[in-house]
Amino acid sequence: MVAVFTRRASLALSLFAAAALSGCAAFESDRSGIVVTTNILGDITQNIVGDQAEVTVLMQADADPHSFGVSAQQAASLEQAELLVHNGLGLEEGVIGHVEAAVASGVPALAVGEGVDPIDYTADATAGQPDPHFWTDPVRVRDAVDLIADQVIEQVSGVDAERIRANADEYAAQIDELHEHTTELFDRIPQERRKLVTNHHVFGYLAERYDFAIIGAVIPSGTTLASPSASDLKDLADAVAESGVPVVFADSSQPDLLVRAMAEETDVDIEIVPLFTESLTRPGEGAGTYLEMARSNAESIAEGLGDE
Known part of the structure; x- marks a missing residue:
């Protein structure tokens, strides 16, 4: 509890300092709207804001949050925003310099991941480093809704606070339903089959929330920008063979050649199941919203690991 309080207190102080700097800027009145870095946070923020303010999302559908970049015009919009919402x-990795420049210029910024009791990676080269993939845990997303709503009300001029609160409550209720549905699905998976192998370390929060064991990742890192060595693949193949994992989950937007290469090392039949892990898709392609993405993933995991 102390650690959570400290993180949230630090987050609040950072926002206060940014707001104070913004208030001192001669061009503060020129700021407008909300800029959000990732499309997952963009969807969440748009559900909260509704028609109360303009929301600009920088990351396109099917992009990689670790590597996407922004145009000069988008970079400029960061420094003109009344509120910047980013994962943290x-x-x-591709836009952190622009985010830091906007904060330095006085833009109030909310690093959502820092305010939802983040955990650290526990395996491979990333062990001990903060894990940014909090959205795989709906309970933490529920907390994120309150954080975002609070800052929209505090930082964005002209919004109706009651409307923002009502939007946030309505959306939070849908997330609560998602969590209940996910819990019911996962409760059907036998304990001995509650094991995850993914293309990279992205499901730590889901594993903690729903009591899964993470056997490993094809890319032994928390970022898709890393790459595995031959020994990494061999070590994971050995772990998979020993654990009896029947399924490897790969991001739907990334080639699964490495996953298949690893599977070929095990001498057992392993199914490759695609998930939507780090980006929303275009509407109608399976993960057009956060709720659709999370529900689809839960159903795919439950089907892949359920009793044969």
Whole structure:
């Protein structure tokens, strides 16, 4: 509890300092709207804001949050925003410089991941580093809704606070339903089959929330920008063979050649199941919203690991 309080207190102080700097800027009145870095947070924020303010999302559908970049015009929009919402915890590697520049210029910024009781990676080269993939845990997303709503009300001029609160409550209720549905699905998976192998370390929060064991990842890192060595693949193949894992989950937007290469090392029949892990898709392609993405993943995991 102390650690959580400290993180949230630090987050609040950072926002206060940014707001104070913004208030001192001569061009504060020129700021407008909300800019969000990732499309997952963009969808969450848009559900909270509704028609109360303009929300600009920088990351396109099917992009990689670790590597996506922004145009000069988008970079400029960061420094003109009334509120910048970003994931934090090292996720947005391709735009962190622009985020830091906006904060330095006085833009109030909310690093959502830092305010939802983040955990650290526990395996491979990333062990001990903060894990940014909090959205795989609906309970933490529920907390994120309150954080975002609070800052929209505090930082964005002209919004109706009651409307923002009502939007946030309505959306939070849908997330609560998602959590209940996910719990019911996962409760059907026998304990001995509650084991995850993924293309990279992205499901730590899900594993903690729903009591899964993470056997390993094809890319032994928390970022898709890393690459595995031959020995990494061999070590994981050995672990998979020993554990009897029947399924490897790969991101739907990334080639599964490495996953298949690893599977070929095990001398057992392993199914490759695609999941939507780090980006929303275009509407109608399976993960057009956060709720659709999370529900689809839960159903795919439950089907892949359920009794044969």
